[in-house]
Amino acid sequence: MSKSVKELLSDKEFIRKVEKLKKLYPEERSSLLALLHLCQNEISYIPHEFQEFVAKELNISPAHIKGVVTFYEMFFDKPKGKYLIQVCRTLPCMLAGAEILLEHISTKLGIQPGQTTPDGKYTLVNVECLACCDKGPAIMINDNLYTRVTPDEFDNILKELK
């Protein structure tokens, strides 16, 4: 079970990471995306409390942070499953069979793109081109890229996920 945002913000190690990122760039505001990534890596999404915290840290309005979080596809402001299954849907992968793969995954997990399994383990999303068009269909599960994913291959990958 991942930490609550409260625990996260009182974790000294985490705050040290925040301080380090803040100083990383010529101007502090450039660390915003990195800070949001950091939070999402730790607790799988970016809750409002964290957005408010970052707003204070960087002296930016919370509304601005919300605008940024909702703009970028990779940021989630609501909890998602332990495994985020991102299926590329764009033309080269579609030509390779992405639609068949997506349907297979959808049936297998019993969820539609945008949904999370009731046990909170998997969230399925459609994503745009992952820049591995020669090896489609491509999917990413959390930070890991899988290429040439046939339905059978997906079943094998799924078995590895705990």
Add this chain to the structure above:
Amino acid sequence: MALEEKILTANIGKKTSSDIDSAMQGGAYEALIKALTKMTPEQVLNEVKISNLKGRGGAGFPTALKWSFLPKEKKKIKYLVCNADESEPGTFKDRLIIENDPHKIIEGIIIAAYATNANAGFIYIRGEMPLGAKILEKAISQAYERHFLGKNIMGSGLDFDIFLVRGAGAYICGEETALMNSIEGKRGEPRIKPPFPASYGVYGKPSNINNVETYANVPAIIKNGGNWYANLGSKDTPGTRLFGLSGHIKKPGIYELTSDVTVRELIFNYGGGILGDKKLKAVIPGGSSVPVLTSNEIDVEMDSAGLKKVGSMPGSAGVIVMNETVCMVKALLNLIKFYEHESCGQCTPCREGTHFLRLIIEDIEKGEGKEGDLEKILSLCKNIMGRTICPLGDAAAMPCESFVKKFREEFEYHIKEKKCLPETIKMTTVF
């Protein structure tokens, strides 16, 4: 016949090519040392100018000319930006360089910094490439260790830092000013131009931005001279390019070739022909944003001049091949969904226009198309093209216009018969 010169992919395939020792065994940083010790910044700029290197991001703008737009005053803060936000559908060449030969990019950027007197550089890598980001991060820190980055690099007096910024999922951030806004921690919305980045870029400071592949070409140019490069392959777009083959092709992948290769050679000689031994139906030659070609239009070279003859352009050199089993309505619907999804929403014609196009194309695809829909698509394209803040509007309209114009009969069949052409009912897939 195209040349298979290995400029960008020389080190690729070696086991530890991303490690600095291995890279240096392959000649990494030799060009930088040459530039810093034996050349003036003006000479470096001049070599790049002679090389006639054109930007590899999609627009094909002459690189040296772009560099020369930066103010010359030494005291002024200037930034270099490396666009590693590769997300144009059909394009996967930058990933190859980033993951396999990151030092080539870093070296290219430092040489550019020397030529332009820039103070710092940003590499903006797309969020969906966490591995690439890790590799670049390590490569940058190795470059610092060897004193290729930092204060007074190799005793040359050049101070230069590189910062790595990770995106978070937005195609539009590949647009230079949207990318700069993203570096500044903002929504990735393109800025109005002018002012151009050369006068108002990152943090409002003069900035130059080039694609990964563009920077990666610089070391070879400095090492071998501009003339050597200018004489490689196409006059119009000299040097090699990383052509990415995807779709219905037997041997998909990256091919490093000079731009005088024809579309046909690329598909049939290098790519091994069409998947499923079917007929070729269509090719998108330069990433999804450029106009599509029919199977009759492939005997042209892959440079600007060649593709111009058939109404297209080389873009990012991502070649998407479609065989006869592909329903062009479905393929276009797939693309317009991409642009609708990636429109930042700032300006009216792109925000609403991509949505409008999707609705009509979706109707046609579902068999609910109406008479006049094709005219409507063409008029919408006209109202989007050239009317938006950034090129995303054009990028969405160009495929729509070319698909409808070049495959009009198929679209009309779809509207009239309310179904796919018989041969496109079951599309070839890789499995």
Add this chain to the structure above:
Amino acid sequence: MALVLIDGKEIVVNPEETLLQAALRQNIYIPYYCYHPSLSIVGQCRMCLVKVEGAPKLLTACTTYVPELPKEKKIDGKYDMKIFTKSEEVKEAQRGVLEFLLLNHPLDCPICDQAGECQLQIYSYEYGNSRSEFRFEKLHAPKRVDLGEHIVYDAERCIKCTRCIRFCNEVTKSGELTLIKRGVHTYVDTFEGKSLNNPYSICTADICPVGALTYKEFRFKERVWFLQATNSVCPECSRNCSIRVDTYKGEIMRIVPRFNPSVNGYFMCDYGRLVSERIKNKEVREIPSLREKGILEPRMEKGFYKILLSKITRKYEPKDVAVILSGRMTNEELESFKVFSLIVFGEILGDVLYITGEKDDILVKDEKRANYCGAKFFDLKFTKANENIKNIIKGKKLVISIREDIFKGIKEEQVKEILSSVEIFVVMDAFFTETAKMSNFYIPLASWFEMEGTTFNYDAHLQKISKCVSPPKGRKPFYDVVSLMLNLLTEMEIKDFETAKEKEIESVKKVLDTFKERDVMKGGFVPWFKEVKNAIPQLKNISLKDLAPLGFSAKGKKDGDN
């Protein structure tokens, strides 16, 4: 400075202004949505696309600057740019933008508050397609969203021009608003728990070109085409924001800021704007009232004033009299007060109650009444509010309070104690206030929105206030009350009141009688000043030069009148 030929007309474009700004300045209209003169330029709506000769694409006039060409490169030997705003290509682009904007717009004009003043309606009529096909289901987006205490948002009507967002980022610098999501799903939102509650929030509804942002105080109140507009001035602080008061059947429906570059620019604060709502809840009494047997009873006007005058005219030593004046009094009222005081008490009395409060660095001033500058101009004494009320009244026998609710919030026993020495307590106010209820004589006055007059702002900027609604017969401007009383005085025989004064009365009466017709703004400041000087002996030694520190100029400032 560049010379531009636009649709065959010559205009001058300064280096710091865009083509759109220059065209608008020179009365050439180019349609636009996202541009606003007091906000940063974003070039987003694409409505102002124009054809620039030689340019491959249409350009947005709002982002185009015009550099001066060298002589040999000038177009037709003369021009730095040639523009066409009505060519077929431009018209097609305008139609295109409107078609795009209406694609997901709910077209709910019949129930939309913006109808009648909506730029989407106006441009659709002027630049749009007469025929359009919308067979697609419209995208649904949040509706009736409470963005803050006053503002309601409808994302379906929103055209994403971002004026409201830029307003909060650039003018109030409070940053409550943002666009969220992207593409066609973009809409305006606030952060959770941080709503749009800055002191200028309603301005976002003003600058919203469509019906996306409306404010609760005006929502569903009246169709705008039934409203009658009157220009006036906000009474709520010494900024004197220029306003337009919209009324319907004698009731104020809303107040909106009126552009005045030397006073308030394009905006006004919510507090000032909502004065119309606050006065609606105030108790009024329309007939002069006299306390008899402990009860304030309405009286016939003439008889009332005769009793009052017989009890106060030259009956008290000036030292026994306290008059509390207000910065809510117009110049004309202050002027007539001096006449009144001189004649009735033999000298000019009066303490202007000086009320201050919070200020900001946008518009709100710390002086909480409109016309303190006018009171300074008339050389009246100022007393800081509240803590000194007691001291002003202490030991006095006659107290007159004009347009100030001096006992507001003070307990009745305490008021009685403060008034313990007072024999006659006269209150003149537009509202039947807590103070009024303690008086022996209550005179109802016309409110700020019920009379003509002039006021000086903190910067001595002179503006006219207008009768936006008519007061009921019994409520009069203070100068009319004075005029009435002076008329009665000439008829009355009052002991110890020298008949020699009659002459004086006659002469000032004339001045007062002209108030109704006289228009200071039109006649100019100087003739008015001379007139006032002649009427009021104490002002005889003051010259225009003495007024310079107050910011007066001989010509008087007149902008913002229209």
